[in-house]
Amino acid sequence: MLVGDSGVGKTCLLVRFKDGAFLAGSFISTVGIDFRNKVLTVDGVKVKLQIWDTAGQERFRSVTHAYYRDAHALLLLYDVTNKASFDNIQAWLTEIHEYAQQDVVLMLLGNKVDSAQDRVVKREDGEKLAKEYGVPFMETSAKSGLNVDLAFTAIAKELKHRSMKLPNEPKFKLHDYVKKEVRGSGCCRS
Numbered sequence: 001m002l003v004g005d006s007g008v009g010k011t012c013l014l015v016r017f018k019d020g021a022f023l024a025g026s027f028i029s030t031v032g033i034d035f036r037n038k039v040l041t042v043d044g045v046k047v048k049l050q051i052w053d054t055a056g057q058e059r060f061r062s063v064t065h066a067y068y069r070d071a072h073a074l075l076l077l078y079d080v081t082n083k084a085s086f087d088n089i090q091a092w093l094t095e096i097h098e099y100a101q102q103d104v105v106l107m108l109l110g111n112k113v114d115s116a117q118d119r120v121v122k123r124e125d126g127e128k129l130a131k132e133y134g135v136p137f138m139e140t141s142a143k144s145g146l147n148v149d150l151a152f153t154a155i156a157k158e159l160k161h162r163s164m165k166l167p168n169e170p171k172f173k174l175h176d177y178v179k180k181e182v183r184g185s186g187c188c189r190s
C-alpha cells in the first residue's frame with residue numbers, strides 16, 4: 001500500500017513501476033483508493049503484488065484507514081521538493097502504528113529527486129529520520145524511474161521470504177538490499 005501526503009507522487013510511482021511510464025501533465029488526485037497488480041519473478045518464484053494506491057487528501061483518511069489492517073507492506077512517501085510532506089512523516093508513522101499490523105513491512109521513500117533545483121529536503125534528513133524509526137530508506141523519482149523497480153522488488157523479496165520461510169534460504173535483509181540504491185538526481189528518462 002502506498003501512503004503519504006497528497007501530491008508526493010504515489011500514483012506516479014505505481015504507474016512507473018507497472019507500465020514504465022511517467023504521468024506528465026495535470027495532477028489528478030486519487031479519490032479514495034485504487035489498486036493495480038503486477039507479477040514479479042523473485043529468485044525464480046512468481047510473486048503477485050497487489051498494490052493499493054491511497055488518496056493522500058485528509059478527507060479520504062477514514063476510507064484508507066480501513067485498508068491498513070490487511071496491508072503486508074507499506075511504502076511511505078514524501079516529496080523532496082515539499083518540506084511539509086516530510087514534516088508530516090511522523091504523523092503518518094503514528095497513523096501506521098495505530099492502524100497497520102505490527103509486523104508490516106515498511107519503507108520510507110523520498111520522491112521527486114529529479115527536481116534537483118527545487119529540492120528542500122536533504123538526503124541526510126531523510127536518512128536521519130529513517131534511522132530514528134529503524135525503517136529502510138531510499139530516494140526515488142517516478143519521473144526518471146530512479147530506484148522505483150528497486151523499491152518494489154525489495155518489498156517483493158521481503159514478502160516472498162516471509163511467506164515461504166524455506167529452511168535453507170539465507171535470511172533476506174531488507175536494510176542491506178536497499179543499499180543497492182542508485183544515488184543522485186537520476187534526471188530524466190521519461
Ligand SMILES: Nc1nc2c(ncn2[C@@H]2O[C@H](COP(=O)(O)OP(=O)(O)OP(=O)(O)O)[C@@H](O)[C@H]2O)c(=O)[nH]1
Pocket residue numbers: 004005006007008009010011012013023024025026027028029030031054055056057111112113114115140141142143144
Ligand atoms: N518531477 C517529478 N514530479 C512528480 C514525480 N512524481 C509525481 N510527480 C508529479 O507530482 C504530482 C502529483 O503526483 P501523484 O502521483 O498524482 O500524487 P499522489 O501522491 O498520488 O497524490 P494523491 O492522489 O492526491 O494522494 C503530479 O503532477 C506528478 O506529475 C517525480 O518523481 N518527479
